[in-house]
Amino acid sequence: MLKLLATFKKDLLLLWRDRVGLLVLFLMPLVLVLVVSLVQNNVLQATGQSRIEVLFVDEDQGELGWQVLEVMEASPGLQLLTSHAGNILSAETAQALVASGTYQFAIVLPSGISAQFERDMRRQVGALFGFGSVPADSVAVEAQIQLLFDPAVQGVFRTAVTSSLQYALLGLETAQKGKLLQQALSTQNFGGAHSPDAASEQAPTHLLRTEAKAAGDPARALRPDAVQQNIPAWALFGMFFIAVPLAGALLRERQEGTLRRLLILPVPYRVLLAGKLSAYVSVCLLQFGLMLLAGRYVLPWFGTPVLEVGAHPLAVAVLVFCAALAACGYGLMLGTLARSYEQASMFGAVSVVIGAALGGVMVPVYMMPEAMQVLSSISPLAWGLNGFVELFVRGGGLRDIGGNIAALLGFFGVTALIALGAFKYHSRHGG
Amino acid sequence: MRAAISDPANRDPAKAPMQPMLRARDLTLRYPGASKPALAGLSLSVEQGEIFGLLGPNGAGKSTAIGVMCTLLTADTGEVEICALNLRTQKNKVRPLIGLVPQDIALYPSLSVRENLSYFGTLYGLKGNDLRQRVDECLVMTGLEQHAWRRVQTCSGGIKRRANLAAGIVHRPELLFLDEPTVGIDAQSRHLILSNLQELQRAGMTMIYTTHYMEEAQQLCARIAIMDQGQVIAQGEPEILMAAQGCSDLQELFLHLTGRSLRD
The missing domain is CATH 3.40.1710 (abc type-2 transporter like fold)
Structure with a gap:
């Protein structure tokens, strides 16, 4: 436990010292939320070609x-x-x-x-x-x-x-x-x-x-406006960007030789990974929390409605945690599969944007062509976003988002296993 | 020259170890897709308390050998024993006994020197006062007490190299692997590092030392092994090996045994 905590503390410290990266990590989703919410709150725009x-x-x-x-x-x-x-x-x-x-x-x-x-x-x-x-x-x-x-x-x-x-x-x-x-x-x-x-x-x-x-139970449904939908959507988008610094941290350890030192320690590598994961998941939770606070206290200054998080804070917390795990799992996978930081940062950023587009962050899934709607179901951002819509807009509870939670945890499990498998392969083959 | 180094041959026989610190037998390893094996039947024996030099041209297999012996890589065939513990079956018992000073500066650049040492010390199970004391000792020994709170990324090459050494010894390993620990530093830092290694040897630490600087090997190592193409082609005390080949220094012996053709 001490070793896991030491790794947790070390990775938080590393993140803290990278002030510019941290600023981007927190500021980028905030700006996205602000801009998109304001734009969608005030402008009724053409709805595209899809019927x-x-x-x-x-x-x-x-x-x-x-x-x-x-x-x-x-x-x-x-x-x-x-x-x-x-x-x-x-x-x-x-x-x-x-x-x-x-x-x-x-x-x-x-x-x-x-x-x-x-x-x-x-x-x-x-x-x-x-x-x-x-x-x-x-x-x-x-x-x-x-x-x-x-x-x-x-x-x-x-x-x-x-x-x-x-x-x-x-x-x-x-x-x-x-x-x-x-x-x-x-x-x-x-x-x-x-x-x-x-x-x-x-x-x-x-x-x-x-x-x-x-439609549905009028007692449960919350106010369906741009703030209710955009904040979780763009906060989720920002959260998945954690994959880039996480993959970068893993790659730097590999490239700078620190990994060699870590690998001869009398500590299972999974403990070190768990420590690292805890640090990055904490950052995701903090990031998402700040987005919610912004929706509640900052965005209204710009004339948007106040964000309502529904009557099930536990369900929100569980979903945020699972989404954070999924995002970090993706970062772990990226960090072990990529051969260079450039590869990881480029692929990571682009894949998160694609995932967000498919997941309905930018355009609602029901407005997409049929083929894209089918593809949307493979995006973890869609699983997360649907869960937040259920909680924030339809007024659902923990039971209503069971499928979303299971999907996000499943994604985390699969990506973490791939990461461990790739890591073992590299270790065996001196990569 | 090597006056400060205790020669195993001159040690008190009563205190002579019964068991070698490290014994490697017939190690082979071929990387996937490689045409030649990186290790082709490597065998070595390192006595307790000695500094053992592992020399060889680029691509000879030194780093692979270190990788196998310090549990980073698994050999295709062959066995390694450290403190009589088999590496294949007792890896977890071996790991607390060994330390590594890699060729790269294997430290977190945005952490301070002290934070790096504390982190690695914690992972070796040190905590509280023990940890602080060990970190302080390492900082003093490597002349880093003035730089303890400097972030590694802001330090000079010499300080980084000394911090790299400190991180490898913070847990007082029985056997320390040093992979070219003095690359790219000035004479002062090199002198300090070599003095540190001699001090550690006097304290009973065994070291396996790879370097391309023959004068360092001659100064530090009681015994050496010269590797080429994944095998040990000569092993023993430098003076005896040089005399046997009619060479006046280690560099001449090295070139005599490994040839003058470029390797990379």
């Missing part, structure tokens, strides 16, 4: 459903799905699929909405142009179309889909009004109740209203 899959549930089975489906399908960025696994979707299934994050959006048309829309439309047009006597309050009856969204969906995408739906419904309403007006004009059935004053007093009200709400 968002939206579940469509038509419980009404009337004319309106077909019209909405047709108009929404015409939107370039959307693809509507009416069935899942060979079955026609029900509202409950759609809600469950969205709540679990399998799909990001569902549109639900309730039963009877077509008839209600038709009736309200006739009343409103009649009231405006005087072909019937309709009490003013009855025209305000609104049909409710539900737009369910995954709380993990970033605001920019939610806005895009909501706008598409509202635009489609407005188009339908306008077309329907035009049709009714044309009928009225052709029959010249104006009646006596109409006057220009009455028309101006009763300005047309939108009859097809949408209600957007998060």
Whole structure:
């Protein structure tokens, strides 16, 4: 234990003495979090070429459903799905699929909405142009179309889909009004109740209203904004960069000859590695903690919402620890497989960026082409990020992130074993 | 010349060791993909308390031999015994008994000299006052007390070399391997290091010393082995070997035995 602690202390001291490296290690993710959160918080940007899959549930089975489906399908960025696994979707299934994050959006048309829309439309047009006597309050009856969204969906995408739906419904309403007006004009059935004053007093009200709400348990879901999603994402990205200095430390020991001295010690090499790992995992934990503090206390100065970490701090701690182990395991593997520091730093940095891109740190996974979505499942950053989204956005707990924890620990196990294997190979062959 | 060094031949027979400190028999080792073996049947015997010189041209197999004898590498065939402990089966018992001063400055550059010594001392099981005392002794012995808190990266070549030696002896090993410990330093630092080694020998430490400086070997070593192509081609006391080959100094003997053609 003393030897492990000595190695832990030595590696912390080495990291501490490399002030520039340490500054980069802590400052880089902080700057990333700051910039990306601010940018995504304020700018609604184009969402790219990929089509968002939206579940469509038509419980009404009337004319309106077909019209909405047709108009929404015409939107370039959307693809509507009416069935899942060979079955026609029900509202409950759609809600469950969205709540679990399998799909990001569902549109639900309730039963009877077509008839209600038709009736309200006739009343409103009649009231405006005087072909019937309709009490003013009855025209305000609104049909409710539900737009369910995954709380993990970033605001920019939610806005895009909501706008598409509202635009489609407005188009339908306008077309329907035009049709009714044309009928009225052709029959010249104006009646006596109409006057220009009455028309101006009763300005047309939108009859097809949408209600957007998060799928899943509303008591659990947290506020889905850029801060909730970007801070864990970019902090995770920064954390995985620990692989570069860790690999560098291992390579320096090999290149500068310190490893030769360490290898003849009466201490198993795994104890020395455990000491080194403890030091670097501690740095990762500190780094992540600082990112969370920044999200809570620094970013709000720049006008972003305050970061909420959910009701399960233990689950957050466990996930951060497992992600730190995975990041350090990757560094160990890199440090034992690479032949030079240049190799490790270049490959390490690029591979972390690729892992982050695949993992949904830069672009949400659901916005990626299908092939990339499949590839995304092999990125440890995706496992970590999905876990944080579950905790920070969907309000999940330890049980909900069991799979993510297992995957991260598995990754650590595999990388550590590869590192030990490579190390033994080098030792045997004098490499 | 070698007046300060006790010659095993002149030692009191009553105190003569019964068992050699190190015995290597028929060591062979071939690196993967190499056309020739790095060790091709190397055999040596090193007596307790002596400084044994392992000489040879570049690529002769000296560093590989040191690597095998200090448990860094495993020979394909052959056996090594240190203090009568077999290296293949009792590696963990051998390791606390040996020390290594590698050719590279095997220290952490951003740690101070004292921090490096304390770290390696701790890994050898030293702690508390024992550790501090051993570190202080090593610093005094190698003339580094004034530089104890300097980071290694800011030290001169001579200080680094002396710190490298100090890190190898902080745990008082029975057998110390020195792989060219005086490369690239000035005459003053070299003189101090050689004096340190003689002092350690007087304290009973056994050393296996590789160097390309023949005058150092002649000054320090009671016995030498000259290696070439992974084998020992001559072994014994320098004077006897020189006389046998009609050579006036060790350099002449070395060139006579290993030839004048370049090796790398």
